[in-house]
Ligand SMILES: NC(=O)C1=CN([C@@H]2O[C@H](COP(=O)(O)OP(=O)(O)OC[C@H]3O[C@@H](n4cnc5c(N)ncnc54)[C@H](O)[C@@H]3O)[C@@H](O)[C@H]2O)C=CC1
């Protein structure tokens with residue numbers, strides 16, 4: 001940890017600071033950024049847990065706001081030294097319209113960039129996603145790839161499209177002159193599938209398993225590897241790169257970094273079982289019962305039902321053609337770019353990450369433990 005005798009004079013803004021990742025970034029900043037004097041937490045929905053953070057040495061300012069509203073963003077950004085833009089509409093289930101996803105993820109990001117330029121904020125970290133790269137619609141595997149691995153990134157789904165556009169805007173803004181005449185320094189972090197305390201989909205799988213008598217049924221072949229990264233390490237990467245943006249502007253500015261740690265390469269379901277297994281669930285092999293063509297049929301049926309029922313109700317199950325394609329395509333990362341550029345090492349070992357996540361599942365309401 002850095003020296004605690006450093007002067008506290010920095011103002012940080014975290015957009016989406018009450019989300020799954022955002023909360024971890026907020027808590028990590030308070031623990032690991034000794035130069036912090038004020039932390040602004042901007043979100044559409046503020047969490048009650050923010051109150052308990054207001055008693056420490058750092059001024060925690062909760063701002064209820066909408067990134068699609070340029071004036072609200074500008075007011076929050078004014079006077080901040082660093083912005084971590086983690087707010088986003090994460091929807092691959094068809095809950096929100098493509099227009100809403102675009103508005104939040106693309107227009108919202110434009111608003112953040114313009115606010116930095118207008119108010120003179122120089123450092124911007126954007127939470128991008130592996131989805132900016134892939135899996136692509138052709139289902140090409142991305143096996144242990146890095147930031148320079150050639151890959152045909154072709155998207156159709158609104159979520160990856162919006163993240164790709166927003167990331168491009170952030171990178172193109174690197175070097176723009178901000179108010180006061182100095183250049184803006186930006187970079188983008190691309191997490192793979194994040195897991196850890198607060199992960200909604202893990203929660204959903206757990207409850208589904210309990211409803212099914214402690215069983216989950218394998219849908220995806222165990223040979224398909226899916227990249228995962230612990231939320232605490234993703235948060236740590238954000239804190240570290242934000243800290244280094246000023247000192248290493250020439251190297252880090254305009255760059256993208258995959259988020260990685262020592263989590264093992266496994267299929268999506270086998271990886272989830274690392275936590276759900278110790279909490280009493282078991283994964284039942286069903287390859288013969290549910291061949292892939294049947295899953296595709298079910299996914300297509302779900303999409304059709306979603307469309308038919310839309311005027312009446314929101315039907316948004318986990319399985320749809322897009323989630324099936326993502327879950328069924330190998331996408332794993334092997335890189336050390338963040339280590340080389342800004343000295344990143346995972347803060348949490350795989351054992352720690354696993355233990356913390358298991359404890360969180362065990363503490364969940366309705367837990368079998
Ligand atoms: N969950 C994952 O596996 C991954 C997430 N990401 C990215 O990480 C970021 C955070 O994602 P999560 O924490 O998982 O999602 P989340 O949904 O838990 O957090 C997003 C936060 O943004 C806020 N937000 C949404 N619309 C807003 C608006 N119009 N104005 C202000 N705040 C708004 C939400 O209220 C929420 O608190 C997102 O940008 C997402 O694209 C990237 C890769 C993987």
Ligand SMILES: CC(C)CCC[C@@H](C)[C@H]1CC[C@H]2[C@@H]3[C@H](O)CC4=CC(=O)CC[C@]4(C)[C@H]3CC[C@]12C
Pocket residue numbers: 090092128129130131192193194201219220268318319322323324326327
């Ligand atoms: C029942 C199905 C066959 C399996 C369902 C699993 C899916 C819900 C999830 C499998 C892969 C996930 C995505 C992946 O981790 C990459 C992501 C990155 C993001 O930026 C946002 C979330 C997500 C799209 C994530 C969403 C759930 C899966 C599709």
